[in-house]
Amino acid sequence: MLKQTTEMEQRNLRKQKVGVVSSNKMDKTIVVRVERSILHAKYGKKVKKSNKYFAHDEKNECNIGDTVRIMETRPLSKNKSWRMVEILRRGE
Secondary structure (H helix, E strand, O other), X not given: OHHHHHHHHHHHOOOXXXXXXXXXXXOOEEEEEEEEEEEOOOOOOEXXXXXXXXXXXXXXXXXXXXXXEEEEOOOOOOOEXXXXXXXXXXXX
């Protein structure tokens, strides 16, 4: 019983990110763009940076523009190490 609880705790420690779906052309895969703002080292101005993540979408239910939550998972392919957890808001 003790081993099972530690496994569940480890599962909850996986990284989660929120981003916007930028592509859904592949089968069961979406591209999620996650934006963050950082301070420029020299000038102190806020600068937007973004990363693209390939995420697994089992039911092909995401569309371009949807805001989704993705969670880290084991590698599913060469580029895909994230999975879509939920759709937070539908795109227009």
